[in-house]
Amino acid sequence: MNGDPTTTPAHACNELAHAEPRASLPFVLEGSVTLIGSSPVIVRVRKLIETASATPCTTLITGETGVGKSIVARLIHLAHLGDQPFVRVSCGCMSDHLIEAELFGYEKGAFTGAASAHRGVFEQAEGGTLFLDEIATLPPHLQTSLLGVLDDKIIRRIGSEMNRRINVRIIAATNADIEAAVARRRFREDLFHRLDVLRIHVPPLREHREDIRALWDYFVNTLGSHDGRRFRTPDEEHDLLVQYDWPGNVRELRNLAERAILLSNDSTLQPSLLLRNQAAQTAPVAGNAGEARFLPLATVEREHIRHVFTRMSRNYTRAARVLGISLSTLRRKIARYGLDHAD
Ligand SMILES: Nc1ncnc2c1ncn2[C@@H]1O[C@H](COP(=O)(O)OP(=O)(O)OP(=O)(O)O)[C@@H](O)[C@H]1O
Ligand SMILES: [Mg+2]
Incomplete structure (x- = not known):
């Protein structure tokens, strides 16, 4: 990306033009969902959270490990869809087969061990937010499936013939250099652009x-x-x-x-x-x-x-x-x- 990675080109998210800006956001929230900091870079992250929560567009959060990406994802959700489900799935800690079952769900008997039907995370997050953490580690064939879901907003459980329409806000995060993964053809470029509609880069602590x-x-x-x-x-x-x-x-x-x-x-x-x-x-x-x-x-x-x-x-x-x-x-x-x- 050229220029400042925490800013997003105006054309990148058309919905923004029609979005109602929110007057104020609950940045200090119960539990650990609190974004502390008043430095210019954190103020800019807050502004982007505000922008993101005013529109349902797909958001990609980047930054090194431990910078607060998960907090940013939750704050976007809470400000926008707080009473709806927030479902996080870590793409990095499951086998290919498990991620697929976790993402799309399955019908009873779809494979050995599928003793009963299971709703995937897209279905679980219906009406709310699906947070795809560690997105850069998603295996290639699931990158293709995810791209299809983002385009069509339709999923199909493993072992099912039935299409299901979904209404879910997608937030993805990665601490890897996803542009480099795209350049090395480890991550699909079209999927990257599909996720990178609104970018929020959370800077490392040594920069604030x-x-x-x-x-x-x-x-x-x-x-x-x-x-x-x-x-x-x-x-x-x-x-x-x-x-x-x-x-x-x-x-x-x-x-x-x-x-x-x-x-x-x-x-x-x-x-x-x-x-x-x-x-x-x-x-x-x-x-x-x-x-x-x-x-x-x-x-x-x-x-x-x-x-x-x-x-x-x-x-x-x-x-x-x-x-x-x-x-x-x-x-x-x-x-x-x-x-x-x-x-
Ligand atoms: N600005 C902040 N204010 C308050 N707490 C913060 C802030 N940034 C991070 N934290 C806290 O630091 C810890 C790590 O943050 P978080 O899990 O969001 O990092 P991450 O960017 O998602 O890291 P990873 O890439 O390893 O998943 C959490 O306990 C979180 O609550
Ligand atoms: Mg995290």
Whole structure:
């Protein structure tokens, strides 16, 4: 795409010309459907959400992992069709056969194991929104089927002769470079254009660092309020958070807030200590750049597990949760690193 990826050519969505703009949108909503940020790039994303929710046109949300694409999809839906179903299907985590059955549904006896009829996600989302997440991973033959559905607005369950007309708003998202997939012929160009009617590009967090403070405070307040505690984060800690590059974007920030709260002994948070642990995996530990030595990953892992396990009072369940690994994996690693009897 040329130019600014968060803007959309006026001709791209004819319905926009006739759409009623909405005066205001509920950007702060219950649960986790809240888009925090006041930077120019987030303000632009909000405007595009507003545009998208004023019209039923197909919308493609792009951006790196963890930037907030799922929130954007839900906000469009809530502002436009809030009382109707919102159905999300992840195209990336199912076998070809399962995705097809999931998308289009099937009749009883359509294949071995089809003990009863099943409504596909298009039918489940009738009147509302179907959110096709990780769209770039959709297998080629299903790309063809999807293109047909988008053109005709008709689906047919597997094993059925009957056509069903559908009325569903489609929002697709991807964290992959979908233009590159099109160029490499991994993704159908016609389907890409059919989805890319209105484009919303959500920028990575390092491109709107001015929102980091508000995001951090939001996560700390909401996560901390669960156990009735209030925390403060010193200014110098905020500065370090702003300098960090956040490869995992807002999701990484949120997870860091959760870990900082769980690991804190008092009400003052020191997230940079956890950032330093992460950075230790790539930072040289001695010498100049030419002689840089790196810590082996196992050393960093052992040290980090030891630290968390000790801070969690050697409680396996809590430590596994903080580390984001299963209990059995934690037990195995603790035994391997000889931490079961260490201080
Ligand atoms: N601007 C934001 N304000 C508040 N929370 C946010 C924001 N952006 C992201 N988050 C939170 O960060 C986490 C990741 O966001 P989300 O799941 O929407 O990312 P994504 O872009 O869909 O990532 P992926 O490509 O991996 O699916 C979620 O917990 C979400 O609530
Ligand atoms: Mg997502």
